[in-house]
């Protein structure tokens with residue numbers, strides 16, 4: 429029995445062991461299964477995302493990107509948010525970066541030393557058949573440019589011819605355009621509008637808006653209501669301008685002023701245009717205000733009636749301060765001594781009121797081009813005296 433029992437005991441040990449092992453395996457399997465289930469139910473668990481979850485996350489972040497992109501693109505239009513200005517800055521940077529990228533291509537067509545600008549001492553002239561030739565002085569920029577040799581052409585040789593130096597000769601009545609360019613860069617040019625009237629005995633067809641050309645004056649032309657004396661556009665108390673003459677500040681006069689201001693700066697002086705071009709309407713308001721404040725007789729001494737202001741020509745400017753307190757400043761002294769070098773004259777000098785029609789204005793200069801300005805300056809005369817013309821209202 430004991431042996432049998434032992435045997436039985438011996439036989440029952442593997443059975444028990446198997447049972448325990450099987451239970452352990454089941455428990456382990458269950459534990460693993462539960463862990464797997466737990467893992468599946470937690471989308472955040474790394475490495476356990478199902479394809480669907482991963483896709484949702486991706487499309488979600490894709491939406492965010494899209495939203496961000498559209499937000500960025502709408503910001504500049506608002507330009508109210510700080511981010512908007514940052515975006516604008518970025519856009520500008522991108523643009524300039526693109527420009528910088530294309531710069532080498534540009535520099536191929538415009539090699540260093542090429543003429544980039546041409547200015548003339550005048551851009552329009554009125555001549556009679558039989559008049560002596562006129563010649564604008566050419567300035568090509570930059571000064572360092574190579575091949576600045578001039579090429580001149582006339583659009584109509586039956587009206588005016590031009591030689592290789594730019595000397596324009598009237599041939600027959602009509603209008604034409606004389607163009608100058610350079611060997612260096614034919615794409616940059618400047619033009620002179622030439623009007624040729626009949627022989628000097630012929631009366632101009634148009635009259636000035638105020639005043640008339642004195643009889644027997646062959647050097648006075650009136651074209652479209654604008655008076656030219658020896659080719660110089662004149663606006664004073666005798667010679668007026670049409671109300672609709674609105675040329676704006678002449679770019680050549682502006683460039684000459686810039687040159688003058690740069691020279692004054694080297695002498696430690698600061699020059700600025702405080703009044704340049706003034707339209708007929710603006711002058712009308714200005715003059716009427718002065719009349720209301722000071723009376724007409726007083727206003728006529730320092731302010732032009734509408735149509736008679738030299739400011740309406742686009743060739744005159746007031747520098748720094750238009751008032752008597754400017755008279756004795758270093759700037760006023762500098763302008764009086766140097767402005768002719770840059771093509772300007774002091775238009776209303778001291779002691780010439782009876783001739784110019786205006787009291788001394790140390791701040792008012794008129795652009796004539798360097799040749800004419802030097803000629804008038806050297807003469808010591810006013811423009812009225814030099815050209816032998818009046819400046820008096822007709823009334």
Ligand SMILES: [Zn+2]
Pocket residue numbers: 739744745746750791792793
């Ligand atoms: Zn002025």
